[in-house]
Amino acid sequence: MSGISRRNFIQITGGAAAVSTLGVSNILLAGKSAGHVVIVGGGIGGATAARYIKRADPAVQVTIVEPNKDYYTCFMSNEVLSGHRTLDSIKFGYKNLESMGVKIVQDYASNIDAGKKHVVTKKSGNIAYDRCIVSPGVDFKWEMIEGLDAKVAAEKIPHAWKAGPQTALMRKQLEAMKDGGTVIIAPPPNPFRCPPGPYERACQVADYLKNHKPKSKVLILDAKDKFSKQGLFMQGWKKHYGYGTDNSLIEWVKGAEGGIIEGVDAKTNTVTGSVDEYKGDVVNIIPAQKAGKIAFTAGLVNDKGWCPVNQQTFESTKHKDVYVIGDSSVASPLPKSGYSANSEAKVCAAAVVASLQGKDPAIPTLVNTCYSVLAPGDGISVAMVYNFDGKKIQKVKGSGGLTPMDSSPAMRAREEQYAHSWFRNITADVFGG
Amino acid sequence: MKLNKKVLALLVLGGLSVSGNSMAGTPSALDLANTCAGCHGVDGSSNGPAIPSIAGVSPDYFKDAMMDYKDADGRYSTIMARIAKGYTEEEIGLMAGYFSKQKMVPADQKFDATQAKAGAKLHKKYCEKCHEDGGKSAEDDAGVLAGQWTAYLHYTMDDFTNGRRDMPKKMKKKVQKLQKKDAKGMEKLLNYYGSQK
Numbered sequence A: 001m002s003g004i005s006r007r008n009f010i011q012i013t014g015g016a017a018a019v020s021t022l023g024v025s026n027i028l029l030a031g032k033s034a035g036h037v038v039i040v041g042g043g044i045g046g047a048t049a050a051r052y053i054k055r056a057d058p059a060v061q062v063t064i065v066e067p068n069k070d071y072y073t074c075f076m077s078n079e080v081l082s083g084h085r086t087l088d089s090i091k092f093g094y095k096n097l098e099s100m101g102v103k104i105v106q107d108y109a110s111n112i113d114a115g116k117k118h119v120v121t122k123k124s125g126n127i128a129y130d131r132c133i134v135s136p137g138v139d140f141k142w143e144m145i146e147g148l149d150a151k152v153a154a155e156k157i158p159h160a161w162k163a164g165p166q167t168a169l170m171r172k173q174l175e176a177m178k179d180g181g182t183v184i185i186a187p188p189p190n191p192f193r194c195p196p197g198p199y200e201r202a203c204q205v206a207d208y209l210k211n212h213k214p215k216s217k218v219l220i221l222d223a224k225d226k227f228s229k230q231g232l233f234m235q236g237w238k239k240h241y242g243y244g245t246d247n248s249l250i251e252w253v254k255g256a257e258g259g260i261i262e263g264v265d266a267k268t269n270t271v272t273g274s275v276d277e278y279k280g281d282v283v284n285i286i287p288a289q290k291a292g293k294i295a296f297t298a299g300l301v302n303d304k305g306w307c308p309v310n311q312q313t314f315e316s317t318k319h320k321d322v323y324v325i326g327d328s329s330v331a332s333p334l335p336k337s338g339y340s341a342n343s344e345a346k347v348c349a350a351a352v353v354a355s356l357q358g359k360d361p362a363i364p365t366l367v368n369t370c371y372s373v374l375a376p377g378d379g380i381s382v383a384m385v386y387n388f389d390g391k392k393i394q395k396v397k398g399s400g401g402l403t404p405m406d407s408s409p410a411m412r413a414r415e416e417q418y419a420h421s422w423f424r425n426i427t428a429d430v431f432g433g
Numbered sequence B: 001m002k003l004n005k006k007v008l009a010l011l012v013l014g015g016l017s018v019s020g021n022s023m024a025g026t027p028s029a030l031d032l033a034n035t036c037a038g039c040h041g042v043d044g045s046s047n048g049p050a051i052p053s054i055a056g057v058s059p060d061y062f063k064d065a066m067m068d069y070k071d072a073d074g075r076y077s078t079i080m081a082r083i084a085k086g087y088t089e090e091e092i093g094l095m096a097g098y099f100s101k102q103k104m105v106p107a108d109q110k111f112d113a114t115q116a117k118a119g120a121k122l123h124k125k126y127c128e129k130c131h132e133d134g135g136k137s138a139e140d141d142a143g144v145l146a147g148q149w150t151a152y153l154h155y156t157m158d159d160f161t162n163g164r165r166d167m168p169k170k171m172k173k174k175v176q177k178l179q180k181k182d183a184k185g186m187e188k189l190l191n192y193y194g195s196q197k
């Protein structure tokens, strides 16, 4: 990409700007022992938190524990399925974070001892922390679908709800499929990561079919009766993929009408619903979700399987000095999205730095946006601004909302360009560069 | 967690704000500005290809833009109206202060050198008066054109000429004159702004 030198430049000027706005106090503080923050998970939440702690106070030591060498963004991974972008274009490394002084420990955190204040790792021993930030993303409730587990998903029935090898597997399956085949996409019940994601995926897969295998179709077997941006999606399905006609490329079966699935036979690609059986040529089951595994081991979850936090700081209400951000945390009214995780990480980073400096936490401010690309040249969005009422995060009345249903094709083309701009800017904000 | 006196005082102030919610207080300029980075780039310098950079604009231009977005009959946008409505005038003022102090990193984008050269001449003649220093200056409260993403400038000129955004009267005169003289003049101008580093 041509932007590399420019990105480095941003990083340098960004750093300088951070110092100048924060003033002298931080530079003086830098001499003292500023503390050690250990971050579990180098995804969207974790990497953002690391960068923003360093921007606020370079003297704070930051360590990220992350098992993977590279991170593949889920966002825009649906465009890998359609063939509009490569897997490489959604791959990000940790070099820029390291050059900011963030230490990367390539390992898996198996527990957090909140009493002794250390993170237990698989191979690298215990890592002591002053503050710990946990951003492990989601884990799956495999038990809700008979015949499905992590191994089956990795080899045959990809969820592709964590981008990377399973995105590549599903793309390969789509390419290998004969014309006239059926692609089953089974979205999970609420709450889950990226509420519009499965329906954007249906668009991207349908776009591929339209151009390469026009006799095929996407069959959405939904656990729910309604979904995010539904009006806009259905309008887009009609416009681009013949939705509602006899040869529609997309069919949607809602939960109440047999969409809920209970099992899968990976050998025959047969999905068992509450009413019918369905056979697919490519089967993409996105299982129901809960907080990442470490949140359970470390005792950070509530009885629903998500992590309650103080919404001013994202400190866990279960363990002191442990913070949970991203998909795992209970950040509602924010949805589980990448923009949310990025925004939460900034609030949390500021709160952690304030707490290490013995200061009161600031008043949080957050934003969420989710773009979806319905077809080349057609994008839609949802946005919201959030503030803090003294106890919890709330939507700012009058702000946010969806792309209007009557927005013109020219404006929808702009939104697609803006979606791709968002991708470039948020990934630079998260991983640097 | 301590709800200290300052926070309580701000609670009262927050109650008077125009946003309609009861708020615990006003966030800092930095914290507010950081929420924009996911779309506008770190410290307001966008990686493109279309979302504009907002670093280095004048505080007045910034405030006007945000207040116009908030206004139901104001400036057209695909998404900014939905975002701008989330902030009070005070918060917008804080962000104006922050972004105006950031240095805009010029867009790294393709341009046609011949057109850009012709554009430089047209700029002097038609635009320099209010977009000084080749469109680099922020002091005219007219945005920063040099180094802005060309796709965004295209959209904006399209909004101006189609009435989706109010064009300053005198600018309109110049733009109309230019279009009469040279139908491809705007293309040349935008190549010129896109060429500036």
Ligand SMILES: Cc1cc2nc3c(=O)[nH]c(=O)nc-3n(C[C@H](O)[C@H](O)[C@H](O)COP(=O)(O)OP(=O)(O)OC[C@H]3O[C@@H](n4cnc5c(N)ncnc54)[C@H](O)[C@@H]3O)c2cc1C
Pocket (backbone or CB within 6 Å): A040, A041, A042, A043, A044, A045, A046, A065, A066, A067, A068, A071, A073, A074, A075, A076, A077, A078, A107, A108, A109, A110, A135, A136, A137, A138, A160, A161, A162, A163, A193, A194, A197, A201, A292, A293, A294, A325, A326, A327, A328, A336, A337, A338, A339, A340, A341, A369, A370, A371, A372
């Ligand atoms: C198809 C799809 C499309 C999407 N599109 C959008 C979009 O357009 N816009 C948007 O805003 N969001 C989108 N999202 C959602 C977004 O990707 C997630 O909400 C976001 O990644 C959440 O960030 P996180 O930090 O919570 O988790 P992640 O980004 O998943 O990061 C978690 C990290 O933690 C690591 N980890 C987990 N457990 C451990 C452990 N025990 N020890 C060490 N490391 C660990 C993992 O390896 C991973 O790197 C999309 C998601 C999907 C699936």
